[in-house]
Amino acid sequence: MSDPQISIVAPLYNERESFPHLVPRLNALMDASPLSIEVVLVDDGSRDNTAELMQQVALADGRYHCVFLARNYGHQIALTAGMAAARGTEGLFIIDGDLQDPPELLPKFYAKLKEGYDVVYAVRKKRKEGLLKRTAYFLFYRFMKSISYVDIPLDSGDFSLISRRVANVLNKMPEESRFIRGMRSWIGFKQIGVEYERDARAAGESKYSFKMLRRLAYNGIFNFSEYPIKFVSRLGMFSIGAALLYFIQTLIKKYVFGDVPEGFTATVFLIILFSGVQLIALGLIGEYVLRIFFQTKGRPLFVVREVIREQERLGDDLPVFSDEKVKASS
Numbered sequence: 001m002s003d004p005q006i007s008i009v010a011p012l013y014n015e016r017e018s019f020p021h022l023v024p025r026l027n028a029l030m031d032a033s034p035l036s037i038e039v040v041l042v043d044d045g046s047r048d049n050t051a052e053l054m055q056q057v058a059l060a061d062g063r064y065h066c067v068f069l070a071r072n073y074g075h076q077i078a079l080t081a082g083m084a085a086a087r088g089t090e091g092l093f094i095i096d097g098d099l100q101d102p103p104e105l106l107p108k109f110y111a112k113l114k115e116g117y118d119v120v121y122a123v124r125k126k127r128k129e130g131l132l133k134r135t136a137y138f139l140f141y142r143f144m145k146s147i148s149y150v151d152i153p154l155d156s157g158d159f160s161l162i163s164r165r166v167a168n169v170l171n172k173m174p175e176e177s178r179f180i181r182g183m184r185s186w187i188g189f190k191q192i193g194v195e196y197e198r199d200a201r202a203a204g205e206s207k208y209s210f211k212m213l214r215r216l217a218y219n220g221i222f223n224f225s226e227y228p229i230k231f232v233s234r235l236g237m238f239s240i241g242a243a244l245l246y247f248i249q250t251l252i253k254k255y256v257f258g259d260v261p262e263g264f265t266a267t268v269f270l271i272i273l274f275s276g277v278q279l280i281a282l283g284l285i286g287e288y289v290l291r292i293f294f295q296t297k298g299r300p301l302f303v304v305r306e307v308i309r310e311q312e313r314l315g316d317d318l319p320v321f322s323d324e325k326v327k328a329s330s
């Protein structure tokens with residue numbers, strides 16, 4: 001069998017309740033679609049019988065492929081495993097296994113891919129989740145946007161259709177703490193958002209604990225922003241500035257009004273001043289650590305969209321823009 005055009009990649013962790021809803025929806029989508037589609041399901045070390053259910057489906061239907069991870073590695077790693085296994089020649093459609101991302105949007109996303117976009121990401125218009133979670137997400141995405149050096153779109157998660165070449169670059173990025181929506185933005189090419197309404201879970205409860213969400217948020221902030229360490233340096237400068245102002249104010253008080261208690265000023269001044277000096281020193285060390293940190297990530301330095309060589313330009317034929325020429329260089 002030749003490779004499918006599209007791979008649908010869905011990670012599953014303890015999705016016993018929602019899995020029986022997922023399969024009929026995917027089947028209906030594949031049956032109706034003119035595209036050749038495979039489904040890559042990743043079991044992220046489920047403790048319930050999700051893995052068995054997956055196996056049953058895969059044995060009965062050749063369009064389903066399963067990857068079973070050795071333990072629970074977390075959603076981002078499970079997705080990474082699924083993307084590595086996916087064979088779709090045109091694109092990878094990344095969805096959650098709990099049907100919060102309606103798979104029926106594939107044709108709409110695919111049309112954009114055909115228009116020449118490499119990343120078609122979903123933008124949530126509405127979330128059907130608790131107020132607390134919605135607010136936290138709302139604030140996080142806006143904070144992230146304001147501090148990140150990559151333009152990460154607002155209110156969009158991993159739900160997306162990515163082209164084969166974007167998947168290839170992602171598969172080549174070895175970074176260990178993964179924030180896939182950030183990495184996806186980092187790559188570049190033409191990207192476009194499509195609005196959708198995020199559904200409620202098909203069944204069961206969220207598998208993302210508060211701790212896991214916090215970790216994801218930290219990965220986003222620390223992997224795509226230098227702001228935290230810059231903030232320390234700025235705090236240090238602020239502190240030194242405050243110390244100097246305080247010093248001037250005290251001098252004026254002493255010589256103009258003559259009402260300053262002896263000894264007190266020098267102590268406070270020195271404390272504020274040297275706190276500032278220490279913060280700046282920390283910030284300086286942080287800058288070095290930051291550079292080491294980004295170096296160890298081992299990201300490609302750039303991604304080439306296309307190359308035109310002299311020969312081709314001078315040759316009789318028009319230049320051919322094929323995907324073979326598009327390679328991630330490291």
Ligand code: UDP
Nearest residue numbers: 011012013044074075096097098206207208
């Ligand atoms: N998931 C996973 N590993 C985990 C946690 C979650 O593979 O450790 C899967 C989960 O089964 C679901 C998707 O990731 O298909 C999104 O998780 P969830 O729905 O629990 O997160 P939420 O939508 O509540 O943010």
Ligand code: MG
Nearest residue numbers: 096098100201
């Ligand atoms: Mg969910």
